[in-house]
Amino acid sequence: MSDASVDDPGLAATALIAEDEPLLAHALQAELRRAWPGLQVVAHAPDGDAAVELALQHLPELLFLDIRMPGRSGLEAAQAIVEDWPADRLLPLVVFITAYDQYALQAFEATAVDYLLKPVQSARLVASCQRLRGLVARRRPAAGQPVSSLHTGSGGGTAGPDGEHLLSQLRQLLGAPPSAGSAPQWLSVVQASIGSTVHMVPIEDVIYFEAADKYIRVISATREYLIRTSLRELLPQLDPQRFWQVHRGTVVQAREIDQALRDEAGRVQLVLRQRPERLNVSRIYAPRFKGM
Incomplete structure (x- = not known):
């Protein structure tokens, strides 16, 4: 050329x-x-x-x-x-x-x-x-x-x-952080409503968050909750060292990841320690899962 x-x-x-x-x-x-x-x-x-x-x-x-x-x-x-x-x-x-x-x-x-x-x-x-x-x-x-x-x-x-x-x-x-300023206060408890009851879910119990329409699914080892917020609003409240975004609609607690499986096309799926489902990783975040 x-x-x-x-x-x-x-x-x-x-x-x-x-x-x-x-x-x-x-x-x-x-x-x-x-x-x-x-x-x-x-x-x-x-x-x-x-x-x-x-x-x-x-x-x-x-x-x-x-x-x-x-x-x-x-x-x-x-x-x-x-x-x-x-x-x-x-x-x-x-x-x-x-x-x-x-x-x-x-x-x-x-x-x-x-x-x-x-x-x-x-x-x-x-x-x-x-x-x-x-x-x-x-x-x-x-x-x-x-x-x-x-x-x-x-x-x-x-x-x-x-x-x-x-x-x-x-x-x-x-x-990138939204702005410079004082040290952030990371979320420690998720307040999730089921009917007329508000459940106080410790952040340590959350395995992953998944966006679903106008709600976010909060997934623990044994239960699922819904919170009425957006992932955009939730992400700044989560410690990025502990919670990793792996897809535009999925954030997972890093310690709950057991394996990252890569297929022949380069697509990555995560195997969790306490849940049977696998989480898809988008190509934006796939480089995070490379061997050291």
């Missing part, structure tokens, strides 16, 4: 824009059309949930995700997309659109995630598109070979170097 093709504005590629403000979404598409004429925007998503659905429907090569959207945030949408992305397709390149303050921008830069700051500046978008065209061109297989047939990485997956970089970025951003 020649150097000229790496920075060719006519290089064909597909993208999805997720932005809850229609005027901003259309303005971004217009700017993209000028900066990258060969880029085809295949879908607009008005919220995080639609972003996941449309991304998995169209499988675009690039995602432009607003961080703050109704429903899932941009980070949560990226997490869900990556977890459900077909194993035989290269992971998409992700650009986050954010109005975060300088502290948050430093966090993005530290993990080398590309981002656009609202309001999007034309010069910044041109520079981003130039970088993205180079990444797209380098990811492309030889002429005539479809992108989906490019198999890289181990275990039959197609993450590739860029995909592994994206997974690393998401792990860091999803696991």
